[in-house]
Amino acid sequence: MASLETLIQAEITENGPLTLDRYMELALLHPEFGYYQKQQAIGSKGDFITAPEISQMFGELIGLWCVDTWTKLGSPNQFALVEMGPGRGILMEDIIRMTSRIPEFQQAAQIHLVEASNRLQNLQKERLAAPHITWHKEFPNLDKDLPVIVIGNEFLDALPVKQFKFSNGDWREVAITLHDSELRYTHISSSANNLSEEGEEGEEDQIQEYSPAADAFIQMLGNHIKLAGGAALFIDYGPAEETAGDSFQAIKDHKYSDPLIAPGTADLTAHVQFGRLQSIAVKSGCASPAIEGQGRFLERLGIEARVMQLSRQANEAQQKDIAAAHKRLVSDEGMGTLFKAFAFSSKLNAPLAGFGEIA
Ligand SMILES: C[S@@+](CC[C@H](N)C(=O)[O-])C[C@H]1O[C@@H](n2cnc3c(N)ncnc32)[C@H](O)[C@@H]1O
Secondary structure, eight states, rough: OOOHHHHHHHHHHHHOEHHHHHHHHHHHTTTTTOOOGSOBBTTTTBOOOOOHHHOOOHHHHHHHHHHHHHTTTTSSSSSSEEEEETTHHHHHHHHHHHHHOOOHHHHHHEEEEEESSSHHHHHHHHHHTTTTTTEEESSSOTTTTOOEEEESOOGGGGGGGGEEEEEEEEEEEEEEEEEETTTEEEEESSSSSOOSSTTTOOOOOOOEOHHHHHHHHHHHHHHHHHHHHHEEEEEEOOOSSSSOSSOOOOEEEEEEOOOTTTTSSSSEEOOOOOOHHHHHHTTTOOOOOOOOOHHHHHHOOOTTHHHHHEEETTTTHHHHHHHHHHHHSTTTTTTTTTTEEEEEEEEOOOOOOTTOSSS
16 A cells, blocks of 8 residues: 555655655655645644644734734735644634734735645635635745735744755765665765855764755745835744754654654654744845744733733633643743744834844
């Protein structure tokens, strides 16, 4: 019976080792066997749980951020609200509910959901019955003068990464090959390492990692936002400063697993290199405030007030759930510091909400 593993084995036999980014792309997005075609990837019953799935407060505050940003763009009477990788559609559902109190915002917003997985697109269509939503597999071709607000939660970490290893005086690219019909890591010569200068030495076994897809996406978005006006907000995990090292990982049933076993059955991710992506956005002409921890970001947007408001209408068990969700979203032991908020924008008449100074 065909499986992603047999397809990958056939591709290696025919063309030689697969680079890590190609392996990750197939494992996550293969149209038939890719991980995101799988039932129940996200949520408490799935392999991992994301912030919008933890509490409605997350989406409501992101909704507020969008309204605030729209105001700072001069309240345009038409703009594109784009969500990248909406998963089960919960974040957008919470944003739509929260912003229903601001009809001018809702009337101005053309909602675009960019989702590569057919299965998840169908789930989103069932959940979100609003008339002015359009779905895309890739970032849509928007008018060059239409302001845009782009959001993405745990989208960037799903974009494939390349890795390079320094060994025996040379940087070589990490790839996947076959050994006795099992998938194994190998290292191949490559010209794709743009992390080190030509001839620059590393330490023996040092690993460097970056996502060409994330670089290209932020570059494209930075150029678009600079031209059309707008802002982008991405929340994800990774270090604020650019760092070296291997962060490629597989998650299955809320635990780490071996990324090379049964491809397509575990979520494959890597830490987002926020510092690197921020420099790309700034070089494209956008302004970007200092990258902020998710906890501090949500606190600045008023999560405590929302906790109190929701708790007043809740019974005792619900109050406990609200308090637990609050803690998980903002505390250092939870998602508060590992997860970061990263934003950039065209020139606005006031700083973006939730952040401190411009970096
Ligand atoms: C980790 S999930 C996050 C889902 C959701 N944002 C949440 O917070 O629950 C990653 C999402 O990005 C989508 N995705 C991954 N790679 C993509 C790509 N290249 N283009 C569009 N969507 C992609 C996945 O199908 C999935 O919906």
